[in-house]
Amino acid sequence: MHKISIITVGGTIDKVYFDAKSEYEVGPPNIEKVLAELNLSISYSINSLMRKDSLDLTKADRTLIAATVAEDPCKRIVITHGTDTMVETALQLTTIGNKTIVLTGALEPALFKTSDAVFNIGCALGAVQSMPPGVYIAMNGKVFPADNVRKNLKENRFETLE
Amino acid sequence: MHKISIITVGGTIDKVYFDAKSEYEVGPPNIEKVLAELNLSISYSINSLMRKDSLDLTKADRTLIAATVAEDPCKRIVITHGTDTMVETALQLTTIGNKTIVLTGALEPALFKTSDAVFNIGCALGAVQSMPPGVYIAMNGKVFPADNVRKNLKENRFETLE
Amino acid sequence: MHKISIITVGGTIDKVYFDAKSEYEVGPPNIEKVLAELNLSISYSINSLMRKDSLDLTKADRTLIAATVAEDPCKRIVITHGTDTMVETALQLTTIGNKTIVLTGALEPALFKTSDAVFNIGCALGAVQSMPPGVYIAMNGKVFPADNVRKNLKENRFETLE
């Protein structure tokens, strides 16, 4: 059994560009490439569960994500997820009591030179190994509890509810 | 008071290149530039304590690092440090009991396209917010306790002692 | 008078990403940022004439581009342009006889890590200083005469007509 289970559901972090259509699509999980290029000392698996913009995630999708996390034998779980509904998914996972679950993603596609993806993935991995069981969001350099975080759309940044 | 105090002492992460001499020198702390380019939700300060290759750190340097950490009013401390003697410095800090201290650095200078610096900084920040008091090393994607880690020179990677 | 006049009309090279809408828009001319970061020994000006996807360029737009080039006192002109109708614009400029005109652009937005933008800009600048008067396209590492080039959509590459 791997020490860390990574589940990917899509979002900006995985967006790729198609010139023909001049638009984005959610591509394969970028975290796989990022981690493969580093020479890591951790044991992990990656499960590409779905490839969706988080605005397109349905109730059924969230039920599937929760069931996948609940059934995962691993106690430490990272989920890469779109940012717009990341908090909603995180809150739904709080009923799973015995795992450390950290959601992360990116505000800019990982393929961009200035993307926050690599930093966020590092932050999520640091948190998932360190936090007691619970659900957290690692974005903008901060590890938030799922019940005290929101995406500030105007600032394009996650912040505490206050 | 900032929530996270960052102390930099040099190392590969901060190495810059001088064409004239075709060699490296330790430059200003790279973590400052990395964090400034991200839109962070954390409060932090950066103290550039020294700029040394970690092989050149003396006993007096380590005494100064330990005193600086001990006197820091902040309870969560990240230190960027050269990799060759990172473990030695970490072990010396273990007598400071009431702070969460995470050392990190890079195996390739941060200015390189393929550097591990941004990922490691993310990992260290994720860990320093999440870990109970103690001294840790965040390298190669893993958060190691200071007393169970070594740098494997041949593999150019940090690993547990086993 | 500058030695090289750069005129930008938009295209993939200048595309930026808006998370809110999950789509691209043509932003400010990327060539300005690319050249500013290099320590160049050439004298140049940049005129951001329009910001359009090249598929959206109208007959009036092309008339404006041609007039702008014709009236430019500079004899060496680089145009950054979308790739889909770059050849069409190039052909329309062939009646201007006394200038060296090189069109270039990018198949991936310049903000991408793997973009061809910087390479193409270098290639266009190398060609515009070296070619006799005429109209050329510098893409995919090759300097094509305007009347012997097409964009191969399937291969996503410019090639000679043969």
Added chain:
Amino acid sequence: MHKISIITVGGTIDKVYFDAKSEYEVGPPNIEKVLAELNLSISYSINSLMRKDSLDLTKADRTLIAATVAEDPCKRIVITHGTDTMVETALQLTTIGNKTIVLTGALEPALFKTSDAVFNIGCALGAVQSMPPGVYIAMNGKVFPADNVRKNLKENRFETLE
């Protein structure tokens, strides 16, 4: 026969970093990797003739470079070369009358995020296809004739002699 022959002799463009020694060495020709990642429409070959800092090039090395260029069946030749003695090598090649020869290199190693290598390679390829026979240096965005260029060490930039 390839249309463009690329000969590499070393220099900053090819410098790699060895952590163990905290210093640079000249590695394999970087231009190979740069060009392989682009989807080029030109036909070229790469000959890694030597791997030297240009300050270490001897008279015998320059004789070998000149002989290699003279015997090359290709009429268009790019040479990647260290910057410190690039002009000296260029001047020695001016007796070869029937080829277009463009020397280029980089002021920062190609592995650096901010390296000028990709831009310079683009510029050299644009020039080598466009210039009449002669010897040129493509650096800092300018295509210089071999007999009217120097490296300004203080500004770290190539410029005309005036």
